[in-house]
Amino acid sequence: MKNVKNNDINTVSDDLDKDISWDMENIKEYDLKNENEKEHITKKDQQRIDKEYQKKIVERKKKFLESLKTENEVFDKRTLMNLYNLLVGKHVDELSGIINSGKEAVVFRAEGTDSETGELEEYAVKVYRVSNCDFKTMWKYIQGDPRFHLKRSSTRQIINAWVEKEFRNLLRAGDYINTPFAILKRENVLLMELICDEDGNPCPRLKDCKVDYEKFYAQIRDDIKTLYQDAKLVHGDLSEYNILVQDEEPVYIDFSQGVISQHPLSKTLLIRDIKNVCNFFKRKGVKTDYQEFYKHVTGSELHLLDEELAKNY
Structure with missing residues (x-):
């Protein structure tokens, strides 16, 4: 188009x-x-x-x-x-600026009025740029997911499934860990809760603020374990860029690459997530061990073959 x-x-x-x-x-x-x-x-x-x-x-x-x-x-x-x-549809009253803009997506800030309370609410509107999306990469994450059945040749269907996947992943993960509440989706547009402070300012990324790194590392270890064992999900793109800090607690965003635990890539993505987290906290002076982290999450030892596959992914 x-x-x-x-x-x-x-x-x-x-x-x-x-x-x-x-x-x-x-x-x-x-x-x-x-x-x-x-x-x-x-x-x-x-x-x-x-x-x-x-x-x-x-x-x-x-x-x-x-x-x-x-x-x-x-x-x-x-x-x-x-x-x-x-x-x-009166889901929002206005778009009031851009929170983040990347190659494949842009996130707008939006304001609206709660239909029940009449109070002003803050929202985030994530819009995927259809012309810039990497459909081949998207297809790899969608292909092994039993929740989706579509033809690879349809780029519009792929991006719609991609947004649908993030929508479902947010709702599923939100039952167990801190995530933005997903409200609705319209093709390549996703409306969700804005993670912000009491004054309505968007919360910072973990990368951009100082926290109790020992405490955060322990919390993230437990959250990834809960996500894997209870929600049966792997984030797939976890790093200090996709974790926000709200009220001294981690909030996890950007679940478009998230896969269910039965997905063929789940172990590979989990290992990558764990290593990303360990590398960040290691730079902050926290003692980390990605093999112990993996066992904490899965209950199993990290096999050499799985680790090698993750290195090449």
Whole structure:
């Protein structure tokens, strides 16, 4: 699919405006308190209300698209529609900036109102760039997972499965360890809880802050064990970059590469995760032993063959 350049933003806005009838059917909410009030509104008043609401929708779309232009992000039309539909469906009220931007994905900060409490909530919206994703790598992680059955030739299906996998992994892991709560997914867009402090500031990565490293190492060892033995999951890409620090506790993010314990790559990825963790804490002066760590997690000795396979992966 052709990418939308920043200078094509008006064209995309025009395309989105063609969907105005869809928006009107799905999010029309007039300030009418009861059916009796509806009966007393004249046809002229109704047309005026329709026109005002239509203008509000168009302005909201243009504001939304302009915000993406300001952030210098480039997405295809389908992705823009998925993002806009988060606003249409009232899942979020606005996207308020970028938290992190990488080659394959960008994470937006979003704000919304809790439907039950009416309180302001902070969210993270992770968007995978369809044009930049490494589909061959994604396929390796999806292929051996019995939860997914799809054709390799369909790149759109692969990326949708990739986001679905992260969504499921977050929910599954969240029952046992600290992770962001996954709320919903729309193709290549994932909406989840924002891990932040009391003031709403995104929590820092383990890499970027100072903690009680002995305590954190012990906690992470136990969390990986719990994830493996109870949740039957392996993170698959664990490092100081994918662990946040909130209230002096580790919170684990980026579960897209996570695999279930029955996956053919589970041991290889587990060994890699353990070595990454050990290497980080060793640099911080903590005494580590990746072989003992592996036994703590799995209950078994680390076989030389498995370790060699992990080295070459």
